[in-house]
Amino acid sequence: MPVWETLGPVTSRHAAPPMSASSGDALRKHGRLPAPSLEWNAEVERETAHLYARVKNVIPAVEWPFFAPTIKAINAVKQQRNAVILAHNYQTPEIYHCVADFVGDSLQLAREASRADADIIVQAGVHFMAETAKILNPAKTVLIPDLKAGCSLASSITGDDVRLLRERFPGVPIVTYVNTSAEVKAESDICCTSSNALQVVESLGAERVIMLPDEYLAKYVASQTKVKIIAWKGHCEVHERFTPEELRLVRANDPSVQIIAHPECPPEVIAEADFTGSTAHMIDFVRQHRPKRVVMVTECSMADNVAAELPDVEFVRPCNLCPHMKRITLQKILDSLLHMTEEVVVDPLIADKARRAVERMIHLKS
Numbered sequence: 001m002p003v004w005e006t007l008g009p010v011t012s013r014h015a016a017p018p019m020s021a022s023s024g025d026a027l028r029k030h031g032r033l034p035a036p037s038l039e040w041n042a043e044v045e046r047e048t049a050h051l052y053a054r055v056k057n058v059i060p061a062v063e064w065p066f067f068a069p070t071i072k073a074i075n076a077v078k079q080q081r082n083a084v085i086l087a088h089n090y091q092t093p094e095i096y097h098c099v100a101d102f103v104g105d106s107l108q109l110a111r112e113a114s115r116a117d118a119d120i121i122v123q124a125g126v127h128f129m130a131e132t133a134k135i136l137n138p139a140k141t142v143l144i145p146d147l148k149a150g151c152s153l154a155s156s157i158t159g160d161d162v163r164l165l166r167e168r169f170p171g172v173p174i175v176t177y178v179n180t181s182a183e184v185k186a187e188s189d190i191c192c193t194s195s196n197a198l199q200v201v202e203s204l205g206a207e208r209v210i211m212l213p214d215e216y217l218a219k220y221v222a223s224q225t226k227v228k229i230i231a232w233k234g235h236c237e238v239h240e241r242f243t244p245e246e247l248r249l250v251r252a253n254d255p256s257v258q259i260i261a262h263p264e265c266p267p268e269v270i271a272e273a274d275f276t277g278s279t280a281h282m283i284d285f286v287r288q289h290r291p292k293r294v295v296m297v298t299e300c301s302m303a304d305n306v307a308a309e310l311p312d313v314e315f316v317r318p319c320n321l322c323p324h325m326k327r328i329t330l331q332k333i334l335d336s337l338l339h340m341t342e343e344v345v346v347d348p349l350i351a352d353k354a355r356r357a358v359e360r361m362i363h364l365k366s
């Protein structure tokens, strides 16, 4: 059924959210490390050859000398620090395939963050993901290599907005997408990701559910359930740029092409797709079906990451990049590990409330 009601700000809020970071506690606790050599030589080439094999389909050999010394340095410093790197599916291949310890969508990364036993978690993703890692594993030092890596969805709603919605719809459960600040999570009953949004909504046994803040994800879930969905006017600035016209053009050029879309896309884009799912489900679809040609209607780097693994599949673009995800680079990851910047901190009272909402989602039986 269509969404029951959509609320939200009159103008979109694309500004980065206020960021939280400590002022050097992590550096005092863990100390600074000297800068390693970033020289390209035969030893670096030999020691990184196994990593280049993973990305040779998407990174030309001529570019490898620019990446390899930093990759080698990051992997060495990671061991010295007893750190792990969690990388989202939208990170670039040299990060995703060559320095990450765990990769995945928001749900997979949240699960890994909750069970990480390293001293330090480096989030190669955006700020709300680092906050989620800190909420789920508060004893660890959580670093984000660029504090300005925000998210238009997270910026679209505040804790005050959620409190007002609760007043307006007393007794109606509130589901918030993980793409929100800790403060917003703390005001909600349960979180969801694009992997489990339908399951979370239906698990509540309610006639009506408030689903925040992604209007298009809410519309997609509403189309799959009898639960009445009250939505918010938040949008992902990457997925909202796709159009049905560009997908129709791709299909007209090759009717056999498979089009797979993320549910953060507008409904008219999803209507053109052969399959809709989270980034993890999209990757599984390509692994299982091995289409000859495929369009992944999501952030562009994900196609590169899958192409590195599946050279027999041709990935057709439109290509939209997330400017926030692209703030994370190899050099910033290395600097983050050397100088312990930027540490992500969450007010313990807010973290306790937010943890209940995130853990309720994680422990939902699948």
Ligand code: SF4
Pocket: 126, 150, 151, 152, 153, 154, 179, 236, 237, 238, 239, 299, 322, 323, 324, 325
């Ligand atoms: S791709 Fe969209 S939802 Fe993901 S971090 Fe970027 S702006 Fe946020």
